[in-house]
Amino acid sequence: MFNFKMTKLRIIVRFCRNYASQSYFHNPGKEPLRALTMGQLLEQTAKKYPDRPALISRHQNQVLTFQQVLEQADVLAAAFNLIGLQSQDKVGIWAPNIVEWYITHMACARGGIVLVHLNPAYQSNEIKNLINSVGIKGIVCAHKFKTQNYYQHLLDICPELSKSPPGGLTSPNAPSLKSIVVVSEEDLQGAFKYKELMAMPKKSDVISIKESQHLIDPDQVCHMQLTSGTTGTPKAPMLSHFHLVNNSYYIGKGNELDKKHHKICVQVPFFHVFGTTITIGAALNHGATLVVSSLSFNSYKSLEALKDEKCTVVHGTPTMYVDLIKAQREKREDLNVNIAVCGGAPCSPQLFKQMMQYLGVQKVKSVYGLSETIAVVFQSRANEDEILATSTVGHLMEHLEAKVVDTQGLMVPTGTPGELLIRGYATTLGYWQNEMKTKELIDPSKWLHTGDQFILMDNGYGQIVGRIKDVIIRGGENIYPKEIEDHLNTHPDILESQVVGIPHERLGEEVCAVLRIQANISLTLQNLDVHCRGKIAHFNIPSRMEIVDSFPKTASGKVQKLYCLNQQVHHANTFSAAITDSRFRIVNFF
Structure with missing residues (x-):
């Protein structure tokens, strides 16, 4: 009996040890989660810090306190209601970092409207696909930014805009889209001016927004973060x-x-x-x-x-x-x-x-x-x-x-x-x-x-x-680019590195280091080998190297990794241009 109990105990102990050694972790937390909406959170913060600056926009020379943000958000939410945008409708925001982006975000939260985040770099075909994929009813956008003309993009998608009254758009190319608001001083046919929209609500309309906050459920969709909509159906995580x-x-x-x-x-x-x-x-x-x-x-x-x-x-x-x-x-x-x-x-x-x-x-x-x-x-x-x-x-x-x-x-x-x-x-x-x-x-x-x-x-x-998808398999060895990049970045002449796999007839893939380096510096593959030899595993040492002036990036500032799909290795002067080359595919890094 004693031996049976000891055997059973050993089994339990062994099981516990094995379980404890597995990659699992739970952090239960010390504070309870809160059942609040973003609009209620804004109201709480404005009450606590009414005169504290919430946003300083240096390029627009504007400063808004938390109380001013709350007031402007309620006015814009009331204005949305007046032009037919109601709770759970979807409003796209398509602009760079401007005050109006921030206020639109808060206004949608106060009005129970779903804010759809649109990358300011998107082009006409992408925006058309996104509008139709999620059923966007209204868009708030900048007029122009860099090479972008947002109003012209919308006009390209919906030619009917040139003859439509503001808020009355009807277009077979984007059936759900009804209202367009442009942050501009110009009169643009078919679109509301942001400033004019802010002047529309009466005091009673704004009070109605304030008094309806309890009707918005914290579990309602607040935001949609869209993936690219160039082809097919974009993925839209609901938050x-x-x-x-x-x-x-x-x-x-x-x-x-x-x-x-x-x-x-x-x-x-x-x-x-x-x-x-x-x-x-x-x-x-x-x-x-x-x-x-x-x-x-x-x-x-x-x-x-x-x-x-x-x-x-x-x-x-x-x-x-x-x-x-x-x-x-x-x-x-x-x-x-x-x-x-x-x-x-x-x-x-x-x-x-x-x-x-x-x-x-x-x-x-x-x-x-x-x-x-x-x-x-x-x-x-x-x-x-x-x-x-x-x-x-x-x-x-x-x-x-x-x-x-x-x-x-x-x-x-x-x-x-x-x-x-x-x-x-x-x-x-x-x-x-x-x-x-x-x-x-x-x-x-x-x-x-x-x-x-x-x-x-x-x-x-x-x-x-x-x-x-980034793992490089070289001759059966799994190679993780991050480990190599961390070591390459310790080289005094390297500003930034990206490690990618390129095809190899015998090994399947070989390791290529793509580097941004200090100005007026000459760096060779031999220099790189000396820096790596004895510091990282031999199969992790890059066998090819390319020098570039810059890495292609997404609008959010993330580097886009480039993977060569054929046997040819491109030199530095063509690497940056490879973003438009069908022999490369673009993969967002995180």
Whole structure:
């Protein structure tokens, strides 16, 4: 009997050890989630900090307090109602970082309207597809930006606009679209002027918006973050008020916005989840001030804003920080940055150190997530050591579960690469009218499949290895580009690196390093080999190298990786142009 009990005990102990060693972590959280809408959150913050600046738009020379934002949002929400845009209708916002983008976002929240984020770089065919895919009823847009003429794009899609009264558009090319609002001083046929729209509501109309907030359910769809709509049906993750309020609260807390009043230099676009949730939402939760230096990212304008406005926090992608550091090395401005938040793509430890060295930041915060996880599921914690800050994407956020699985869906041992899965409040409601893709994304057990190669540690921290599709298979060896990029970035002459796989007849693929380097520097493949030999595995050492002036980027500032689809290797002067070459395919990096 004794032996039987001991055997049984050994089995239990062995089982527990095996289970404990698996890549699974649950962070139950210390604070309860809140059943609030974004509109109610705005009202709470305006009551708490009525005279505190919510938004400083330097390029528009405008400053709005939280109370002014609330007032303008209610006026615009009332105006939307007057032109036929009601609760749960879909309104697209198509513009760069302007005050009107911010107010439209808040107005839709106050009116229960679904805000559809439209990339300001989209062209006519993309916008037409997106309008029809989700049934956009109204669009608020800039008039012109860079080479874009948004009104002309809409006129190309709907020629009937030239003869339509404002709010009365009827077009077979976009049957759902009725109202267009343009931020412009010009009279544009068929469109409302933004300023004129703001003058339409009566006091009673605005009061009606204020008194109807309780009718908006926190579980209602608040935002749609659209993927590209060039061909086929775009994926449109649906994000609720509940998602946005809570995820942005914990983001702000993790980035220490709750400790004191911070001014945040905004380098990221509003339309991306980095801009909407990590930046706007977190600032709204904790009363932080947003400082927008330019319509789109400009490293020198950012540097001026950091200096002039005495910003204590800065947000950006790794590429943005590379350019900001370059500008600071030239200008050597006196900065007062406490915290740099980095997301959108993996950031190398070397870049983290340079951010501290040249920008003078005291802490660098990593954030990791997807549009489908609202924004962030892993992020840096307060008071973590430099190793965790520079080598991980942070700790699993509160009220979430994470696990890492192999190709068979089985959990891998702790510290082993596999696909990251997330479960909890921060997973999207699903893709709009796309049940098949939703089922691929979220399995029957409610685990969301990120598609990212990830290492989960037993302390709840995680490391990105790369996208599953990014893995290079060279002669049977699985090679993870992120590991190589982190080492290449330690070379003093390399500004930024991207590692890609190119076809090889015998090995299947070989490793190619595509580099941005310091000006007036000559770097050879032999130099690269010396830098890598004995420091990383021999099969990880690049066998090809290309030098480029810049990497192609998405409008949100993320680098687009290029993969060669044939045997030919392109030289540096053709690499950047390869974005239009059918021999390459473009894959968004995160």
